[in-house]
Amino acid sequence: MRTKRRRIVALLGGAATLLIPFLRIGGDSAFRFDIPTMRLLFFGSVLWIDQFHLVLLLVLFLLLLAVGTTAIFGRIWCGWLCPQTVIAEVARWIASALPGGARKAGASVVLVPLSALVSLSLLWFFVPPAETFRNLFRSPVLLGFFLAQWAVVYGMVGWIGTRFCATACPYGMLQNVMASAPLGAKAWLLGGAAAAALAFLFAVWAQPSVAFAVQWEGIGAGGGGNLYRYSVRNGRAEPVRMRLSVDRPARILGDPGIAVAPKSRAFGSVAVTSDGETRGEVRFTAEGNGFRFVRKAAYP
Structure with missing residues (x-):
């Protein structure tokens, strides 16, 4: 029964990983760099x-969540959620349809296309699926990454296997430390993870959908006024048109x-000149699509 539940979790996790890149919100990928x-x-x-400092909150959340769940549930990551475990579990599940003597070799064979799918x-998560399929054999860079990842995934799961877990995996070593953590520390870890997650989501979803900035760049050639960049x-799903003044x-x-x-x-960049005194600064207004921004910049 435990093995069956673990396989269900593995299949659900694998399905989510494969389907998220196809999920679209506002005409674009839901999650992709x-x-x-x-x-x-x-x-x-x-x-x-230039906003990637916010990702530190996400990293903090994942770190605290990993440590907290380990302290409370033990090796739940290694046994149920680790990608290496999931891939191996799916391969064994597919190979279980073969006769008993052929299952081990069958799992190794199944790992070949399965590793390719994982690589894809x-x-x-970096190139949209449709673009990946269209350019995989046209782009040497894309094909190179695909083949390299394919080889690494197959090598990690099919050849190195659990030897990596026992000798090099930092998470496995962390589990040995967290297993004896006091209950209060476990609660603080999970509370910190929840706080980091909420802070990240608030910082991302509370940011303005449209932002405008301007700064002095230099003097125009031939005295053609001051240049501003x-x-x-x-961040909206529709275009924005604005007018500067x-x-x-x-x-x-x-x-x-x-x-x-x-x-x-x-x-x-725009050039700004003046027909009179500007008192060392100039005020820009950007308007359009219901937005209005007022920014000041130096006017030497």
Whole structure:
């Protein structure tokens, strides 16, 4: 019965890992790190690379959760949730349909396509599944990562196996320490994990869907006013159009319009000149799609 329950948990975990990359929210992946744009898509929200300090809260949550569950439930990770255990369990379950003498060899054979599927699923958390299938044999980089991961997964599960758990796995060593932790410490660990998770979710989902920033960049060539660099971050599922303006007597030279695609960022520069005294600073206003931002920047 215990083995049956463990296999059910393994199958559910494997199914979730395979299906999450296909889940879409607002027309984009629910959870994926997009390397070309350096952004993390997190269930409808977007975290850019310059916001990755928030991920530290997620890492803290996972660390405290792992330590807390180990202190309370023992080796639940190793026996039920570890990817290496799950992959091996699924391979043995499939091979159990074979005659008794062929099951061990059958499990090794089953591991070949199973490891390939795991390698593909890892790629899907960085490259959308449709794009992966379309470009797998066209992109040497994508194919190289796929083959390397395939070999590593097969080697870890089919060749190294539990020897890694007994000799090198840091989590296995941690379990020996946490097994004798006092009850109060266990409660604090789980409480800390819950607090870190709530803080991370609040920080991600409470951030504004659209943000605007501007800063002085330098003097334009030939005395063409001051140059300012702006950025607009759009976390919405629809495009945003904004128009820049500055308080008089300053005025913008060139096109003041800004267009930002859904869940993306836009960068640009504008030149600002003045027909009078600006008192060392200029005030920018960015308006559009129901948003209005006012920012100040230096005017040397």
